[in-house]
Amino acid sequence: MSTGVRRRMGVEERRQQLIGVALDLFSRRSPDEVSIDEIASAAGISRPLVYHYFPGKLSLYEAALKRASEDLASRFTEPHEGPLGARLHRVMGRFFDFVDEHGPGFSALMRGGPAVGSTTTNALVDSVRQAAFDQILSHLGVTEASPRLELVVRSWISLAESTALIWLDGRHIPRAELEKQLVQDFAALAAVSAAHDEGMAALLRTMAKDEPADGPFAELVGRLLSLAS
Numbered sequence: 001m002s003t004g005v006r007r008r009m010g011v012e013e014r015r016q017q018l019i020g021v022a023l024d025l026f027s028r029r030s031p032d033e034v035s036i037d038e039i040a041s042a043a044g045i046s047r048p049l050v051y052h053y054f055p056g057k058l059s060l061y062e063a064a065l066k067r068a069s070e071d072l073a074s075r076f077t078e079p080h081e082g083p084l085g086a087r088l089h090r091v092m093g094r095f096f097d098f099v100d101e102h103g104p105g106f107s108a109l110m111r112g113g114p115a116v117g118s119t120t121t122n123a124l125v126d127s128v129r130q131a132a133f134d135q136i137l138s139h140l141g142v143t144e145a146s147p148r149l150e151l152v153v154r155s156w157i158s159l160a161e162s163t164a165l166i167w168l169d170g171r172h173i174p175r176a177e178l179e180k181q182l183v184q185d186f187a188a189l190a191a192v193s194a195a196h197d198e199g200m201a202a203l204l205r206t207m208a209k210d211e212p213a214d215g216p217f218a219e220l221v222g223r224l225l226s227l228a229s
Helices: 011-028 036-043 047-053 057-074 084-101 103-111 119-140 147-168 175-194 198-209 216-228
Strands: none
Touching (some): 011 047, 036 047, 057 119, 084 103, 084 147, 084 175, 084 216, 103 119, 119 198, 147 175
16 A cells, blocks of 8 residues: 655656656657756656756756767667668668657757757767767778778768758658668768779678678669669
8 A cells, every 4th residue: 555655766866867857858849848847847846856956957958868869879789690781771770760759859969959069969969970980880890991981981870860850850751761762872872982992892892792682782773773774
């Protein structure tokens, strides 16, 4: 039988609860539209108590973005098993899961939101991009990227970000199509670079070696050939 006495949270437990509440609200509406009063009400505490744990909305916002950025970075982790095209396709699926679940929060993370220009926010965004970059190099079996490969991978990461942001503004293109298209975009960027650099050409041959006939890379080649015929 319940005594009706509410358990008192420890400092870190309460901080984590507030971050979770804020992240949930930021995932459904633009952070600019969410007030400290709403966060306090959703957490079941008073407004002054929120300020006891966070000096202001910006610090709570940055803490929520930190958790979101760690979650997003983890979406790029993928076992090194099977063809590269299939691996990237699974990564894009998890990436768009995050975008779908945290639309306004994702936009805020990528665009800065109320903390635009903040050193902390910029560092969080850079950490996500670097995690994605490192994971892609790992899947390519490369420890140090050449200038051309770095250009390809970082350009592709930027393309994935901008594609997701545009998709959120109306969702006019089915996300499943965009997930596959982004995988094929990676192959296309690598192919263009390979046309100018033998090192990239060798990497492209390695990428294509184990790709199945029904994989996203092979499908791209088939579509391009059909256009040229």
